[in-house]
Amino acid sequence: MLHHLVFLLGMSLVAKEIFATSCCSQGQNALCYFCNLTEVPHVPKDTVVLLLSFNKIRQVNASSFPLLEQLQILEIGTQFVFPVTIGKAAFRNLPNLRMLDLGDNKILNLDPDAFVELSNVHTLRLYHNSLEESILEEDYLRDMISLEYLDLSGNKIKSLRPHRLFYHLKSLQIVNLKNNHISTLCEGNLDSFQGKFFILFILNSNKFYYTTSMDWAKCGNPFKNIALDTLDLGGNGWDADIMQHFCTAVNGTSIVFLKLSSHIMGPGFGFKNLKDPDNHTFAGLARSGVRLLDISHGYIFSLNPYVFQSLGDLELLNLHYNKINQIQKQAFFGLRNLGTLNLSYNILGELYDYTFEGLQNVMHIDLQQNHIGVIAGNSFRDLTRLKMVDLRDNAIKTLPSFPAMITLHLSDNKLVSVGNQRIHATTFLNLERNRLDNLGDLYMLLQVPDVQYILLRQNRLSYCVKSVDVIENNQLVYLDLGENMLKLVWDRGLCLDVFRALSKLEVLHLNNNYLTTLPQDIFSGLTSLNRLNLASNLLSYLSPGVFPESLKTLNMSENQLLSPALELFMTLSVLDITNNRFFCDCTLNTWTAWLNQTNVTLAGSENDTYCLLPPVFTRVPLSSVALDGCNEDELQKPLQFSLFIFTSVTLIIFLTAVIIFSHFRGTCFVWYKTIKGALLKERKQAIDTSAYKYDAYLCYSNRDFEWVQNSLLKHLDSQYSEKNRFTLCFEERDFLPGEEQITNIRDAIWNSRKTICIVTRQFLKDGWCVEAFNFAQSRYFCDLKDVLIMVVVGSLSQYQLMKYKPIRVFAQRSQYMQWPEDHQDVDWFLNNLSHQILKEKKVKKKSSVLEMQTVRTIS
Structure with a gap:
């Protein structure tokens, strides 16, 4: 039984070793994250990088590593168990180790001889290990003569008095002591560091000088005889008084970059409990040669006069994330070498003519994320070396005046127009996310001769009223018009020449503009266009040749x-x-x-x-x-057959309709009149009987009376039928007996609205009919009204009609009606004749001026 247990235990250990090894990636770089390792695994002898973080290794001792002469990087941080113990000479078999990371192990127990024989290590990370000040005060690091970077952040170090061994660490350049508990740092504490030059010395977020009874005169200069490129003292919560005392204490210490961010200088907005820095606050730095100063993330409300006067070497000043609302006159006095000023994320509301006085060499000003709405006309006038102004996310409504510069950021403001304000020699112009709605403003911006980049994304460009044209030979290479409403502009045919003079433009963005079509030749002037963005529009068709030949990148x-x-x-x-x-x-x-x-x-x-x-x-x-099967001829056959059927059916229907109408046109006319009367409820036109006794006088030959009675009177005269609407006059009924014939004819013509002459062969032979025709024509010239209707009945030729002068004269000025030969056309003819009776047609009076003729006298 015992040998079975021994066998199972051995197999479990072997399996554990196999699975642990399989978790690690093979090769010279062994990555063993999250492998549940409890001890250092076996790796190949040529391993260069060994990463063992995120495991459960509790102990590392001298036997943990075999001889790994090529190993240079070792990581044993963030173990999921604690404490982690590093024994004596734990890394002696790693002679060429360059970087050792033991960080984030929560509790790390170090043997005093843990780091012996590590003479080649240049980076040691011991952050977040609950280490105390003994790590520096004792000789743990005595053999690390090549050490350059020491990270002890996030530990429990309360005092800073490094061991004298640090005299011999000549290569040490970076020390990180962030997030410890160091409360005091005075002269003598860093004697072991004297004579050194530190690239970076981080003391951020400790508790320096919280004691109110601090004796600054006795404390002295903690960085005496130490040169610093970057000294980070931010996050210690210093007010203006502590800041002034510290600056006075380090008087004369060489510091290139001083970081004092996350302070409590200034009262903030609406308070007066803490004071803003004044002309004494940074006076102690006058001999330190500070070139970069970071006092961001604080509560400074007002920049007082001469506050930076002692910082004559300053090249960069970072004031972002304060509560600056006021910049007093001469606030920047003494900053003759300042090149970069960061005032972003404050609460400035306006810029005055004096705001930037003293900054004659400034090249970059960052004013984004303020509340600037008003800018005085001369605010930037004297900044002759200015290259970049960042005014993003403010409340500017009117484009201010700027001197010559390279980059101008005005996005996220409230600009509604660029107006006539001239911008001089700007290369980069950012006007994104404003309220510009006139595409004509782009023409104004293109008047800037050196502009190369214009960004107008997310405005409201929807109409175009231009006052100038684009200048020739402009330098624009990048134009962003995305997320506007250019469809409304181009659909009205406005500003179609906007790109015509942009021969050097290489990149054009027109995405999200609701475009359904592209105007013809809209890109004709873009001979250098390389990239075009038309994404997120509504384009369904692109006409051939719409894109320039130079185009290489297209987003559709x-x-x-x-x-x-x-x-x-x-x-x-x-x-x-x-x-x-x-x-x-x-x-x-x-x-x-x-x-x-x-x-x-x-x-x-x-x-x-x-x-x-x-x-x-x-x-x-x-x-x-x-x-498959997409032969072009086969594809067209269904279309051709459909077209043949459609054409044939249409032609047959048309011919059938023509034949039916030609044979039954009379019936069709009756149906038409019936349907029109039923649907439109047409009312008959009332006849004015006050002016005339009769509606019409029928003039015809006595021999034609029977035909006239059957064909006309029975269908028109009201006495023949109640359905008829006209009162007609004709000889057999209405002429007075015993009266002269010529008198009856004349009275009938003048008492009737119209005279209807039924011209037949008998009519032409009847002298009284011809005389009546003459009387009717005489009334035409007297009343200047077309009162004569001529109806030709029978097969009378044009020649037979024209032999009679009265008829010839009538035919030259008016059209006559022909009685239809087909009986089914009679209803249509009678309807047309009825309209002619009711129709009033005025005749223009001809000039009465007669040409005088010479009368020859006959003797």
Whole structure:
């Protein structure tokens, strides 16, 4: 039984070793994160990097590592068990180790001889290990003569008095003591560091000088005889008094970059409990040669006069994330060498003419994330070396005046127009996310001769009123007009020449502009265009030749392309057509073949370039669509047959309708009148009987009376039928007996609205009829009204009619009516005749001026 237990225990240890080894990546770099290791695993002898963090290794001793002469980087941090113990000479078999990371082990127990024989280590990380000041005060690091970087942040060090062994660590340049509990640092504490030059010395977030009874005169200069490139003392919560005492204490110490961020100088907004720094606060730094000063993340409300007067060597001043609302006159006095000023994330509301006085050499000013709404006209006037101004995310409504510079950021403001304010020699102009709605402002911005980059994304460009044209030979290479409403501009035919003079433009963004079409020749002037962004529009069709030949990169994603012309994309290098609405029928066959063999780089995933229609191909990638049997002739046969059927049916219907109408046009006319009366409830036009006794006088030959009575009177005269609407006058009924014939004819003509002459062969032979025709024409010239209606009945030729002068004169000025030969046209003719009776037609009076003629006298 015992030998079975021994066997099982041995097998478990072997399995554990096998699984642990398999968790680690093989090769010269052994990554063994999260492998549940409880001891250092066996690795190849040529391992260079060994990473053992995130395991459960409790102890490392002299036997943990075999001889690994090539190992240079070792990481045993963040173990999930604690304490972690590092025994005597634990790393003696790692003679060429360069970096040792034992950080974040919560509790780390170090043997005094743990780091012996590590003469080549240049980086030692011991952060977050609950180490106390003994790690520095004793000789743990005596053999690390090559040490350059020591990280002891996040421990429990309360005092700082390094062991004298640090005299011999000549290479030490970076010390990180952030987040410890060091309360005091005075002269003599760092004697072991004297004579050294530190690239970075971090004492951030300790508890320096919290004691109110601090004797500054006795404390002295803790950095005496020490030179510092960067000294980080931020996060210690110093007010203006402590800041002044410290600056006085380090008088004369060489410090290039002094970080004093996360302080409590200043009262903030609405308070007066703490004072702002004044002209004495930084006076002690006058001989320190400080070139970079960071006093960000505080509560400074007002920059008082001469506050920085002692910092004549300062090149960068960082004041962001304070509560600065006021900049007094002469606040920047003495900063003759300042090149960069950061005032971002404050609460400045306005800039005055005196705001930047004394900054004659400043090149970069960061004013983003303030509340600036008003800028005086001369605020930047004397800043002749200014290259960049960042005014993003303020409340500026009017474009201020700027001197010549390279970069101007005005995004996220409230600009509604650029007006006529001139910007001099600006290369980069950012006006994104403002309230510009006139595309004509772009013409004004293009008057700047040196501008190369213009950003107008996320404005409201929706109309165009321009006062100037784009200057020739401009230098613009980048233009962003994305996320506007250019569709409203171009659909009205406005500003179609906006790109015509931009011959050097290389990049153009027109995405998210609701474009449904591209105006013809809109890109004709862009001879250098290399990249075009038309994404997220509503484009469904692209006309051939719309893109310039120089175009190499095109983004057409998220449009509504159905079957774009392939030749548009043949010359491109990069194409994005993802998330469109492709209709995958046989017309797209050449497209799918091209996609599978083209050298053009297709952006995005193949799965995002898919068919939307027909349903059988929905969401199928274009490259995977199989369109078999797409012969062009076969494809056109159904269309040709459909067109033949449609044309034939249409022609047959048309001919049938013509034949039916020609044979039954009379019936059709009756139906038309019946339907029109029923639907429109047409009312008969009332006849004015006050002016005339009769509606019409029928003039005809006595021999034609029977025909006239049957064909006209029975259908028109009201005495023949109640359905008839006209009161007609004719000889047999209405002429007075015994009266002269000529008198009856004259009275009938003048008492009737119209005279209807029924011209037949008998009419032409009847002298009284011809005389009546003459009387009717005489009334035409007297009343200047077309009162004569001539109806020709029978087969009278034009020649027979024209032999009679009265008829010839009438035919030259008016049209006569012909009685229809087909009986089914009679109703239509009677209807037309009724309209002629009621129709009033005025005749223009001819000039009465007569040409005088010479009368020859006969003797």
